[in-house]
Amino acid sequence: MNFSRRNFIRSASVLAAMTMNEMQSMAAAMEVRTNGNTVADNDDAFWDKVRVMFPLSKDLTYLNNGTFGPSPYPVIEAVKEGMMENDMNGQYGNWDVTVSKIAKFVGARDEEIALTHNVTDGINIGCWGIPLKRGDEVIITTHEHSGNAMPWMNRQKQHGIVVKTYTPASTAAETLTRINDLISKKTRAIGTPHIPCTQGQILPIKEICTLARDKNMFSIIDGAHGPGMIPLDLHDIGCDTYASCSHKWMLGPKGTGFLYVRKDFQDTLSPLTVGAGSDNGKWDLMATPVVTGDYVGNAHRYYAGTQSNGLYAGVVAAIDFIEMIGAENIYKRLKHLGKYTQDSLLAFGDKIELLTPTEERSRGPVNGFRIRGTDFQKFFGMCSQKKIRIRGVNENGLNSLRVSTHIYNNKQEIDKLMSVVKEAIG
Numbered sequence: 001m002n003f004s005r006r007n008f009i010r011s012a013s014v015l016a017a018m019t020m021n022e023m024q025s026m027a028a029a030m031e032v033r034t035n036g037n038t039v040a041d042n043d044d045a046f047w048d049k050v051r052v053m054f055p056l057s058k059d060l061t062y063l064n065n066g067t068f069g070p071s072p073y074p075v076i077e078a079v080k081e082g083m084m085e086n087d088m089n090g091q092y093g094n095w096d097v098t099v100s101k102i103a104k105f106v107g108a109r110d111e112e113i114a115l116t117h118n119v120t121d122g123i124n125i126g127c128w129g130i131p132l133k134r135g136d137e138v139i140i141t142t143h144e145h146s147g148n149a150m151p152w153m154n155r156q157k158q159h160g161i162v163v164k165t166y167t168p169a170s171t172a173a174e175t176l177t178r179i180n181d182l183i184s185k186k187t188r189a190i191g192t193p194h195i196p197c198t199q200g201q202i203l204p205i206k207e208i209c210t211l212a213r214d215k216n217m218f219s220i221i222d223g224a225h226g227p228g229m230i231p232l233d234l235h236d237i238g239c240d241t242y243a244s245c246s247h248k249w250m251l252g253p254k255g256t257g258f259l260y261v262r263k264d265f266q267d268t269l270s271p272l273t274v275g276a277g278s279d280n281g282k283w284d285l286m287a288t289p290v291v292t293g294d295y296v297g298n299a300h301r302y303y304a305g306t307q308s309n310g311l312y313a314g315v316v317a318a319i320d321f322i323e324m325i326g327a328e329n330i331y332k333r334l335k336h337l338g339k340y341t342q343d344s345l346l347a348f349g350d351k352i353e354l355l356t357p358t359e360e361r362s363r364g365p366v367n368g369f370r371i372r373g374t375d376f377q378k379f380f381g382m383c384s385q386k387k388i389r390i391r392g393v394n395e396n397g398l399n400s401l402r403v404s405t406h407i408y409n410n411k412q413e414i415d416k417l418m419s420v421v422k423e424a425i426g
């Protein structure tokens with residue numbers, strides 16, 4: 001929390017309104033500020049202090065960050081403050097700060113970031129904006145979230161494109177082979193996720209985008225699970241578009257997202273939703289014929305109209321929070337917890353089917369599994385009774401379970417889940 005801009009009276013009233021938990025969170029913030037230093041992925045005492053900064057209920061074992069990431073206090077505070085400033089001063093529209101912050105965070109330029117409200121918004125802009133004609137082919141996976149399946153299927157329905165699918169393999173090399181095998185003379189785009197929601201394996205996104213570029217195809221990436229989990233450099237990845245959100249691994253406000261559109265690609269990708277802010281203002285309804293003006297020369301052409309000051313202040317605070325701990329430190333801790341989960345599941349031998357690859361570059365903090373002989377919904381129910389929140393995966397008939405861990409989780413929580421697995425196995 002930043003008190004520098006406040007007068008004494010306001011600071012005092014804020015302090016008076018703070019709960020004990022918020023005060024403990026402020027104290028913890030002093031201790032987890034790493035100033036760019038490395039923190040060991042197994043330094044559980046450090047990560048316990050990070051946990052103090054989350055209001056997440058202590059009697060809930062939340063192992064479902066892949067659906068949404070609970071925000072820490074500083075993010076919630078920033079949202080409240082942003083709304084308060086908006087409503088007290090009539091101030092409106094300071095979103096360029098957020099755009100710039102996101103751009104730096106993901107290795108892009110300011111003019112390459114459009115604000116959206118979720119991943120689905122960004123995918124639709126990418127999918128609907130590329131020039132495709134009847135018979136053109138697009139490659140996606142069999143593991144799509146509906147947010148990356150429906151837009152492409154909609155184009156199949158409406159424009160006669162052909163959606164082709166591959167199933168992610170247990171190694172990055174085999175996944176690349178499967179994609180290569182699907183490519184024909186008619187393939188125009190790869191619309192793959194960076195990290196599918198089902199099993200959370202990290203796909204070889206840079207190689208996939210390089211392949212797309214080499215074969216003159218568009219790369220329209222579903223990046224729901226990238227930022228906040230993995231330090232990103234989108235220029236290095238080389239995609240045409242990357243749709244993401246702040247409400248999963250970035251731990252930001254729910255209903256905030258963004259779309260990266262490579263600068264050189266913006267004249268190829270048609271805007272889907274236009275209005276105030278997306279044009280250069282040089283239009284004239286009084287002229288005959290009407291003068292249309294043009295799109296702005298940056299990714300603002302992809303979004304328009306009023307945005308929320310409060311929510312986007314929260315996005316800035318979420319990135320500050322991540323940078324305070326260190327994106328690299330977070331990534332390593334997440335890999336550590338993911339490995340701990342994998343090892344714990346593998347210890348059950350053939351009673352468990354681990355679906356997420358163990359290959360170093362493909363594994364992250366999300367793991368998919370099945371318990372042989374136990375229906376996934378039954379196990380989900382057993383967990384719910386014990387206030388353990390995981391996700392059932394019914395996408396594409398996978399009928400499996402997903403556990404995803406972030407920095408507010410610890411090994412005891414994973415152990416608690418494993419005790420329910422043990423009970424299910426009998």
Ligand SMILES: Cc1ncc(COP(=O)(O)O)c(C=O)c1O
Nearest residue numbers: 118119120145147196197224245
């Ligand atoms: C891989 C993937 N893509 C897309 C989405 C849709 O995200 P949103 O709800 O932000 O639109 C999700 C959400 O869980 C997801 O996991």
